[in-house]
Amino acid sequence: MIELKQEVAHVLAALAELDRRGEHREPLMRSLSGTMLDEVEQNFAAQGRPAWAGLAPSTLKRRQGGKVLQDTRRLASSIEPASDNDSAQVGTNVVYAAIQHFGGEIKRAARSQRVYFKQDKDGSVGTRFVKKSQSNFSQWATIGEHSVKIPARPFLVLTESGIQTMEDQAIRYLSEPWK
Template sequence: MIDIKIDNLFVVQNQIERLQQGVENRYLLMRVLSGSMHTAVRMNFRQSGRPKWLGLKYRNGKPLIDTGALRGSISSMADNDTALVGTNMEYAAIHNFGGWAGRNKKVFIPQREFMMLTGDDKQGLMEDVQQYFQSLMK
């Protein structure tokens, strides 16, 4: 018969408890994720799209940037189960998805997707998750 003795049983039990608490209480993780997503959306505005948005047809300036209202309306929220980024501007969807707008839907607005994550952004979120769990193991 082989006996295995764990000399640091208290340390192992403590680590397991920290990990369990970190899995059950995910608010800090969700707050980090919502912050990273918020940064990514702000980067979309800073770089005029990733990939670049279609330019303006009838005037000079940068699309979605002129007044800064839409950019300034981007907010984030987190709770134990959710990480969100969004805006409450009623015209945000038509700019993000594109489509026909205006009186009698006579104006076509091209898609300028600002509520999106690039592949690098998504990889960054995975790294955030990994760092979170690594921090629980310290």
């Protein structure tokens, strides 16, 4: 009878390390959430992938060529990664994020409010609203019930290449040489 003996200690050590990495996934999840954050930041930089719906003409006139969803950069800068042993994610706590991401209709009730203008020295009143502190003329205005439609501009999305990057990260995490 021929007998083959082989030392398998290194194989057992590798299996133990693989088991440990499978139980302790925090480093992988942290890496995945970082990739998700990169993807979302690229969505804002590209103004959507695919491109977001454009701005309304009235908004374009007021903005002078600003980027979609980036008037103040509040939404873009609010995106935060989060991870633990079992999950990786990105998100925002900005209240209006959902309507921007999914789109929808905002219904406004009729209301009356004081509006403020700047009155010129000759007594004429401009047609632009100003802040109360900059105003020297005001009057009451009634605004009827109306709705505003917001197109969907999904920013919390991953591209195919982003998903592939995340798959590659997981494979590397589980297969990189053990120390």
